[in-house]
Amino acid sequence: MIEIKTLASSSKGNCYHITDGTTSLLLEAGIKFRDVRIMLNFQTSDIAGCLISHEHKDHCMAVQDVLRTGIDTYMSAGTAETIGITHHRIKPIKALESFEVGTWKIMPFNVEHDVAEPLGFLLANRAGEKLLFATDTYYIRYRFRGLTHLLIECNYSKAILDQNIIDGVVPKVMRKRLIQSHMSLENLIDFLTANDLSKIQEIHLLHLSDTNSDEALFKRTVQKLTGKLVFIA
Ligand SMILES: [Zn+2]
Numbered sequence: 001m002i003e004i005k006t007l008a009s010s011s012k013g014n015c016y017h018i019t020d021g022t023t024s025l026l027l028e029a030g031i032k033f034r035d036v037r038i039m040l041n042f043q044t045s046d047i048a049g050c051l052i053s054h055e056h057k058d059h060c061m062a063v064q065d066v067l068r069t070g071i072d073t074y075m076s077a078g079t080a081e082t083i084g085i086t087h088h089r090i091k092p093i094k095a096l097e098s099f100e101v102g103t104w105k106i107m108p109f110n111v112e113h114d115v116a117e118p119l120g121f122l123l124a125n126r127a128g129e130k131l132l133f134a135t136d137t138y139y140i141r142y143r144f145r146g147l148t149h150l151l152i153e154c155n156y157s158k159a160i161l162d163q164n165i166i167d168g169v170v171p172k173v174m175r176k177r178l179i180q181s182h183m184s185l186e187n188l189i190d191f192l193t194a195n196d197l198s199k200i201q202e203i204h205l206l207h208l209s210d211t212n213s214d215e216a217l218f219k220r221t222v223q224k225l226t227g228k229l230v231f232i233a
């Protein structure tokens, strides 16, 4: 059974702890490792690996400490190069080339963000569960079957963003960057509609914007559309 613990999820920092009961992993290292340790009650010695999606600080600021702790850390070559690190525990990975960490079989895939070589991850375990992790991507070009757990960005809603621009809360120049780098509620709805959700147990909405989102509305909308259990990370 998959257990998901959100340690942080926003443009200030992202980090998730997942386990299938046998192998535990960190998804992202975008908060201080000291805080990761505190939030996990200092139970970090069993973490078998850390996956990093891309080089933005809110996803990788603690990567040095994670490596120093002796945790194998998986990222694309483009991400490692842009961060500017080399370490024997960095495991370079490529989109559509699967690899294993303990009981997880992990398939990285390309996502759409304004960075070097960003990745999303499809994680399957031996119990037949499938978790999709996709953040900082305005669109997902793939379709998935048999997902049981969904951790997916829902950064903003176009309606809220446009109102914020009219009100002068958000500068107009931000709009273009946002719509080409982060997932809107509207694009998420399209993704959910296009995918087989029959086996989904949980949906976690990630990386909500402070100004352009509405937790209650996002949760209600996705719950109504899917009939699934929805959490705001
Ligand atoms: Zn981010």
Ligand SMILES: [Zn+2]
Pocket (backbone or CB within 6 Å): 054, 056, 113, 136
């Ligand atoms: Zn980013």
